[in-house]
Amino acid sequence: MLKLQIISTTFPAGHKLWVARDPQGISQWSAGSERHRAMGQPLPGDEVYQRLSVLQARGPLGSLARLAAALGSQGIAPGPGLGDPGHILAAGLGILQEAVAGRIVFQDRLMSLLRDEGLWPLEAARLLDYASYHGLVEQLPGISRLSWGALRCNRCGGQNVVFEPCPVCRRRECPLCTDCLTLGASRGCRILVSAPFSGKAFSGEADFTLAYQLTPAQVRAAAQLEEFWQSPSQRTLVWAACGAGKTEVTYPLMRRALREGHQVLFAVPRQDVVRELAERFRSAFTGVEIAVHYGGQPWQAQGQLVIATTHQVLHFYQRFGLAILDEVDAFPYHGSEMLRFGLIRALGPKGKLVEMSATPNPVPRKGTAVTIPVRHHGYPLPEPEFVKSRSGEIPPAILKLIEESPHQWIVFVPTVAACEELAAALREKLREKVAACHSRHPQRHEEIKAFRYGEKRIIVATAVLERGVTFPGVQVVVVDADHPVFSRSALVQMAGRVGRTADHPSGTVVLCGTRKNGAIKGAQAMIKQLNQEGAELGLLKGEGYA
Ligand SMILES: [Zn+2]
Numbered sequence: 309m310l311k312l313q314i315i316s317t318t319f320p321a322g323h324k325l326w327v328a329r330d331p332q333g334i335s336q337w338s339a340g341s342e343r344h345r346a347m348g349q350p351l352p353g354d355e356v357y358q359r360l361s362v363l364q365a366r367g368p369l370g371s372l373a374r375l376a377a378a379l380g381s382q383g384i385a386p387g388p389g390l391g392d393p394g395h396i397l398a399a400g401l402g403i404l405q406e407a408v409a410g411r412i413v414f415q416d417r418l419m420s421l422l423r424d425e426g427l428w429p430l431e432a433a434r435l436l437d438y439a440s441y442h443g444l445v446e447q448l449p450g451i452s453r454l455s456w457g458a459l460r461c462n463r464c465g466g467q468n469v470v471f472e473p474c475p476v477c478r479r480r481e482c483p484l485c486t487d488c489l490t491l492g493a494s495r496g497c498r499i500l501v502s503a504p505f506s507g508k509a510f511s512g513e514a515d516f517t518l519a520y521q522l523t524p525a526q527v528r529a530a531a532q533l534e535e536f537w538q539s540p541s542q543r544t545l546v547w548a549a550c551g552a553g554k555t556e557v558t559y560p561l562m563r564r565a566l567r568e569g570h571q572v573l574f575a576v577p578r579q580d581v582v583r584e585l586a587e588r589f590r591s592a593f594t595g596v597e598i599a600v601h602y603g604g605q606p607w608q609a610q611g612q613l614v615i616a617t618t619h620q621v622l623h624f625y626q627r628f629g630l631a632i633l634d635e636v637d638a639f640p641y642h643g644s645e646m647l648r649f650g651l652i653r654a655l656g657p658k659g660k661l662v663e664m665s666a667t668p669n670p671v672p673r674k675g676t677a678v679t680i681p682v683r684h685h686g687y688p689l690p691e692p693e694f695v696k697s698r699s700g701e702i703p704p705a706i707l708k709l710i711e712e713s714p715h716q717w718i719v720f721v722p723t724v725a726a727c728e729e730l731a732a733a734l735r736e737k738l739r740e741k742v743a744a745c746h747s748r749h750p751q752r753h754e755e756i757k758a759f760r761y762g763e764k765r766i767i768v769a770t771a772v773l774e775r776g777v778t779f780p781g782v783q784v785v786v787v788d789a790d791h792p793v794f795s796r797s798a799l800v801q802m803a804g805r806v807g808r809t810a811d812h813p814s815g816t817v818v819l820c821g822t823r824k825n826g827a828i829k830g831a832q833a834m835i836k837q838l839n840q841e842g843a844e845l846g847l848l849k850g851e852g853y854a
């Protein structure tokens with residue numbers, strides 16, 4: 309079954325060339341009026357499809373190739389029967405379609421699922437041949453050769469392909485994609501099977517309840533998203549202030565899409581966020597089945613509302629009427645051709661895409677994005693102040709501010725070395741406990757805990773604390789804010805740690821550096837732009853923007 313055979317089929321109304329796994333089984337399911345001949349030898353997937361494209365080519369070369377192949381073609385002796393073929397088709401097709409609809413999956417994975425469902429490998433092979441002959445599923449090799457000679461991976465769209473000895477097909481040179489290796493090898497000899505999601509998944513009852521009310525800024529954004537749904541536009545961006553609550557803003561839009569029978573994807577970068585969202589969605593939504601997809605989860609989990617890590621988009625095929633992508637400015641989605649390719653393929657033909665970010669790149673022009681400029685408490689975002697300082701140092705005035713302040717402080721630094729060094733220096737200067745937190749710190753979770761429970765007032769941290777954490781009442785200093793590791797987005801996110809809760813809606817953000825570079829200016833401008841917009845819309849409380 310590793311090798312595939314080109315079949316030439318003639319039937320009363322015409323002729324077609326296609327690819328089968330089990331030529332001897334064709335007579336079991338084909339109509340009596342069809343005549344099948346095998347063209348050439350069985351070949352590995354990439355070779356068979358390359359050969360097929362030669363045979364299907366228009367013009368004299370194609371005609372010549374077809375003529376030569378027809379001369380060398382052979383009749384196919386029927387293989388053994390496997391019980392009642394009609395019964396196998398009737399029982400198997402439903403299972404196959406449920407497994408493949410809206411997905412793209414390697415044949416070996418699909419085969420093992422069909423085996424778990426009680427189909428013998430040969431039955432499954434015949435079923436797949438039947439389905440592909442009748443256009444119920446599509447199939448492609450893992451790697452294809454494009455017409456201009458380049459190789460392309462059909463799973464991820466990548467073109468970084470190497471030739472290696474292959475443990476699967478035993479060829480000495482089997483093409484292998486290096487772009488998506490982390491998802492398991494995509495090889496020339498592996499076959500991808502896919503089918504668009506065509507049926508309507510009826511969720512007319514879908515609804516949600518929230519334990520709290522949406523803020524005026526959220527209500528406005530939610531209404532804009534529903535307008536987007538009805539507009540001809542295919543794509544929109546949600547730009548939300550850090551901590552403004554963009555997830556729940558999408559609920560009315562998701563409900564609408566679900567009620568109209570669409571499948572909905574909500575994708576986020578990290579697994580822990582997927583799990584957290586699944587809990588939130590399960591308690592908020594009723595009348596809809598929720599499927600959760602991340603590495604190591606059963607890939608065939610069913611549900612109209614799919615929550616997945618961003619990488620999982622590569623497993624879906626023309627499935628979603630609506631896809632919502634969070635943190636599009638961050639790893640892994642930002643700049644990834646592969647995930648963009650996968651996302652476009654995961655959307656149905658008229659599918660719509662909502663991208664969300666607290667720090668979109670580039671910054672959208674006014675009126676081109678759905679904005680949520682104000683946090684739930686209604687106070688403006690703390691605007692970062694730039695203080696000129698020597699490299700690696702907290703300037704004396706700021707040190708004094710930290711020393712005399714009753715608040716907790718996060719001191720962000722660009723590197724692990726700077727983190728250890730500055731934490732030690734602060735312990736000595738301020739004579740108090742200072743936590744340190746970076747990716748290589750063996751006790752970083754304990755350090756964060758000590759800070760969270762107020763056992764330590766100051767934490768020196770690298771970018772690990774940049775996103776997704778809330779410490780009520782915290783203030784922020786960024787040391788060496790002009791260091792190249794700190795992008796504009798990173799600075800906005802770090803500033804976004806301050807003033808998140810209603811009890812402490814404001815606070816201080818200081819960016820220290822030898823010079824005010826583009827990232828610092830950009831971060832200041834971005835935060836100011838949101839505050840101004842919030843003020844113009846009359847959504848802000850507090851002074852300064854009234
Ligand atoms: Zn191979």
Ligand SMILES: [Zn+2]
Nearest residue numbers: 461464485488
């Ligand atoms: Zn690939």
